[in-house]
Amino acid sequence: MSPLILALGLLAVPSANAATIAMEDQSQLQPASHAAVSQFRPPQESELPDNAYGKLVREGYALFVDTQRLAPKYVGNGLNCSNCHLDQGRLANSAPLWAAYPMYPAYRKKNDKVNTFAERLQGCFQFSMNGGTPPAADSSEIAALSVYAYWLASKAPLGVELPGRGYPDVAQPAKGYNLAQGAQVYQEQCAVCHGGEGQGQKVGEHYVMPPLWGKDSYNWGAGMHRINTAASFIKHNMPLGKGGSLSDQQAWDVAAYVNSHERPQDPRLVDGSVEKTRVKFHANDGVNLYGQNVEGVLIGQGIR
Numbered sequence: 001m002s003p004l005i006l007a008l009g010l011l012a013v014p015s016a017n018a019a020t021i022a023m024e025d026q027s028q029l030q031p032a033s034h035a036a037v038s039q040f041r042p043p044q045e046s047e048l049p050d051n052a053y054g055k056l057v058r059e060g061y062a063l064f065v066d067t068q069r070l071a072p073k074y075v076g077n078g079l080n081c082s083n084c085h086l087d088q089g090r091l092a093n094s095a096p097l098w099a100a101y102p103m104y105p106a107y108r109k110k111n112d113k114v115n116t117f118a119e120r121l122q123g124c125f126q127f128s129m130n131g132g133t134p135p136a137a138d139s140s141e142i143a144a145l146s147v148y149a150y151w152l153a154s155k156a157p158l159g160v161e162l163p164g165r166g167y168p169d170v171a172q173p174a175k176g177y178n179l180a181q182g183a184q185v186y187q188e189q190c191a192v193c194h195g196g197e198g199q200g201q202k203v204g205e206h207y208v209m210p211p212l213w214g215k216d217s218y219n220w221g222a223g224m225h226r227i228n229t230a231a232s233f234i235k236h237n238m239p240l241g242k243g244g245s246l247s248d249q250q251a252w253d254v255a256a257y258v259n260s261h262e263r264p265q266d267p268r269l270v271d272g273s274v275e276k277t278r279v280k281f282h283a284n285d286g287v288n289l290y291g292q293n294v295e296g297v298l299i300g301q302g303i304r
Contacts, residue, residue, distance in 0.1 A: 040162055042090050042098045042152040053147070060148025063141060064089055067129065069206055071141050076130035077264070078200055078207035078216035081145070084128060084224065086237055089152060092164025093236040093243070099165035101153035110223075110285075117149065118142050127222040130264045167232035172287065173249045177227065179294070182257025185250050189239050198261060213261035215303050220266035226286035230255035260294050265302025274300045 045061075048054040063070050065088055067080040082088055089097035104117040111123070118137040125134035135141040156162060187196070193209045194200055200211035211217045223229050235251035237243040246254070270276040278291025278300065290300040 040098065040156055040164075042096075043155060048151070056144055056147045057151045060144035060146070060151075061088060063144050064148055071125075071135070074125050074129065074131040074133075074135050074141065076132055077211070077218065078202075079129055079210050079218065080207075081124065081129075083210040084233070086240075089149070091237070093166075093168055094233070095166050096152070096164060097149040098152040098156050099162040101149040102156050102158045102160065102162070103165070117146055121145055126267060128218045128224065130217075130219040130222075130267075132267070167229060167236060169228070170232045170235045170248050170251055172228065172231075173252055175249075177249075177252040177256040179253070179257050179260055181250075182253035182255070182260075185246070185254040186257050189246065189250075190254065193240060198258065212258045213263050215264060217263045219264035220290055220300055220302065221268055221281070225259055225263070225290065226288050227252065227255045227259050228287045230259055256289070260289055260299065262299070262301065262303045264304070266290070266300070269302075274298065 045058075048057055064081045064085075067082075068075045068078060084095060085091075085097060086094040087096075092099075100120075101117060104120060105114050107113070108115045108120075108123075115123075116137070121142055122134035122137065125131040190212075194212050195209075198212040198214060198217070200207045200216065201209035207216070218224050224233065231248075231251040234255055235244070235246060235248060239245065266277055266281065268277060268281055270280055274291050282288055282290040282300075292299055
């Protein structure tokens with residue numbers, strides 16, 4: 001979760017103003033059909049063989065949890081992969097790798113094409129990590145992360161949507177979200193880890209608690225900029241160690257509050273125009289504030 005207390009005298013934003021939430025088309029996949037799948041557990045490190053495969057899995061793990069230090073040329077902010085995929089990519093309802101890997105290749109509306117898992121990882125570097133040009137599909141970084149994900153999913157069924165995949169949806173409250181209430185939730189529940197101004201926490205040069213807005217956070221093209229996505233992540237996983245303790249309303253309120261703050265520009269910026277970019281990429285991409293005015297301020301201008 002996260003902090004900051006701007007005097008945003010905004011009250012409820014009705015759901016009628018929100019865009020329809022756009023889902024990925026993965027209709028080729030089947031939902032889990034038996035109880036054994038719901039009990040899926042990824043393998044443990046003790047099960048790794050002492051060979052080239054095990055070595056690469058360990059390299060992928062290290063890169064996953066320490067991305068900003070081990071892949072600095074591809075990370076333009078203060079985040080690691082494990083900030084959005086908790087417990088080293090193992091935690092259910094936190095977009096675990098073991099539930100993601102078996103879902104690809106799959107069509108993604110975001111780039112209007114069938115994506116391989118490598119392309120999905122590249123998107124994370126470009127948007128969530130604000131890394132500019134992502135690693136090549138045949139790079140050592142993509143290879144290591146792919147093998148780590150494969151290993152976590154090695155006992156999972158292919159083409160089956162496992163329980164715990166992604167961030168399970170949290171329906172938008174009937175009265176919409178409330179930024180002022182979100183600011184209060186943030187200060188009470190999030191600021192202790194993420195700082196009063198969303199700045200995160202550092203030890204030395206590296207973040208140990210991720211920034212939630214500002215120049216070192218995810219950019220306006222990242223999936224987490226969608227209020228509905230952030231609310232789902234928050235509801236199931238935050239505050240850290242106390243997932244599920246916030247109400248749906250609180251999760252939506254604080255997600256909206258966090259995502260009402262500036263962050264790096266969407267790298268898909270069209271002709272230098274926030275409005276053109278909003279129309280092309282954000283108007284039908286879930287619930288978000290990109291290109292909208294909040295208290296007279298245009299959201300989505302970006303920050304360096």
